[in-house]
Amino acid sequence: MPFPTALLAQGYSESVMTLTDLPEEPGAAQVPAASDPPAAPELASAPVLPSERDDRDEFFEHDVMQHLDALYRTALRMTRNPQDAEDLVQETMLRAFRFLDRFQRGTNLRAWLFKILTNTYINRYRKSASEPRVDSLDDSEEFALYHHLDTEAASRGGSVEAQVLDRFAESDIKAAIEALPPQYRMTVLLADVEGFSYNDIAEITGVKKGTVMSRLFRGRRLLQKSLIDQARSAGFAGGNRP
């Protein structure tokens, strides 16, 4: 069977996808093992022949595994800990392998894998994963970082906001991301780092597109607030210090 790798290579630009709903709990539904006899031979469910099994293994090792880095870096930001990230990715990959027959080839494999990752994360971190506490966010501060740095640059008689941005170290950015509540963090990572479309993110995280947009909006504002705080304490953005 020819496999349209060109489609997968397009990654996030492909918005149409068919994600099979995954069970909430791992193991709730079992894909028949390769050696199981077909339940009803007269139906279309043919036994898995050795060549199909080889094909499936090859698909996993070549196509699925190439998304390992992306899954890992997302898991790392979500768990904030390398060991937990490895555990999360391992479980994700094992589930992906178990449910591989449900993946419709030619659809968006990356999105399918991220959906499994998200579900697995929620199962593991159910308590913290749903924490919505961002009520303290001041809605008036829409482009807080920009206005803060711009005002400052103007007071110094120059336009240095870009240089100030470049002074953020990798660890500052990661810390600001990791400080976001999980739902916002996942949404921002899927959009800004992984480049998924709103529709894909809605499918991956199981919410409406409008919710994706508002999570992105608020998540990015929270991120900027956190960057301002870091810039102030590092001393390269003075601003309203006492």
Place this chain on the structure above:
Amino acid sequence: MRDERPVCAETVKLLQEYLDRELTTTEVSTVQGHLDRCPPCLKLFRFEERVRRLVRIHCASDCAPTSLREEILARLKAARKN
């Protein structure tokens, strides 16, 4: 000269979707038309784009450890035998 301020407000409302490439071609040209005429809006858009890029660059740099890759493949091999 035309008052661009109402247009600024409309354009800024579209900033997120513009930078996320979620607008239609027509909407994109409307936004770009305004940005060509309005340096303050352009500056804001560029800034916001830079922040996104910083996030992307710094968060995309981590790679999975080789040991993780090997362990996953080993566990799958074991799972297949059972």
